[in-house]
Amino acid sequence: MSDTAPEEPAAVWFGVPDGYAPLPLHDLTDTMSVTYQLIQELGTDEQRALSGTALGALAVYLGELAERGAVYCGIGRHVSETDGSPVTSSLVVTLQEYPGRRNPRLLLRDVAEGKRRAGEHGHAELVDLPNGPALFVERELLLPAPPRPGDHVLTVAAEAPVWQLEAFLPGPDGDRLAVIEVSTPFVAAGPQFRPMTVAMAAALSFRPPADQDPLASLLG
Numbered sequence: 001m002s003d004t005a006p007e008e009p010a011a012v013w014f015g016v017p018d019g020y021a022p023l024p025l026h027d028l029t030d031t032m033s034v035t036y037q038l039i040q041e042l043g044t045d046e047q048r049a050l051s052g053t054a055l056g057a058l059a060v061y062l063g064e065l066a067e068r069g070a071v072y073c074g075i076g077r078h079v080s081e082t083d084g085s086p087v088t089s090s091l092v093v094t095l096q097e098y099p100g101r102r103n104p105r106l107l108l109r110d111v112a113e114g115k116r117r118a119g120e121h122g123h124a125e126l127v128d129l130p131n132g133p134a135l136f137v138e139r140e141l142l143l144p145a146p147p148r149p150g151d152h153v154l155t156v157a158a159e160a161p162v163w164q165l166e167a168f169l170p171g172p173d174g175d176r177l178a179v180i181e182v183s184t185p186f187v188a189a190g191p192q193f194r195p196m197t198v199a200m201a202a203a204l205s206f207r208p209p210a211d212q213d214p215l216a217s218l219l220g
Helices: 028-042 045-067 104-117 187-203
Strands: 002-004 014-016 020-022 070-079 086-097 123-129 132-144 159-170 176-184
Touching (some): 014 070, 014 187, 028 045, 086 187, 104 123, 104 159, 123 187, 132 187, 176 187
Antiparallel strands (some): 002 014, 070 086, 086 176, 123 132
8 A cells, every 4th residue: 555645735644555546636638638649549449439438528527526625536456356357446535624623423423414315325334443433335326337339429328336435534623524435346346345445544644644744853
């Protein structure tokens, strides 16, 4: 697991598990333009045919993540623990800020209640980690499937099942909320991401590591 801070100062520090490659959350127009040109020059016929639609959808998705307060987004490639086949996943970390201070557990209570009102059903569990309380929510949901070769731009996207695990971690003063979201279209392999997500949540901090904290040397 590699130590990672967000692209811009956001008062949250975390480690990114092995196997993930970061995606940009800023300067999307230039990044997607360069990527499109590379695919057109080096990609297969199928990749070239899909590149415009796929990159456009990716740019919209990343832009929405940035608006939600995302500080990290990555795509991971792994191996199934059951049969050794390739498995892909996405990892998103967001940071939300709230006015005032309150008990962190009350913030998690509000999160759970908000999901219930929104009809986002899943298995929820409140856990005490070494760095404070955390709410884990595991569920399966249906999301639009990627476009296929030959699909018209107006074709209604089919839906595909996705396994998802979210970890909600409030700051010590209840004025910030970090959210770790791990998703994979390989639903059967979803449970293998539980230990990884818990370990990542347990290591997340709202204070910089000692070697990055200018007050550490003064406080001892």
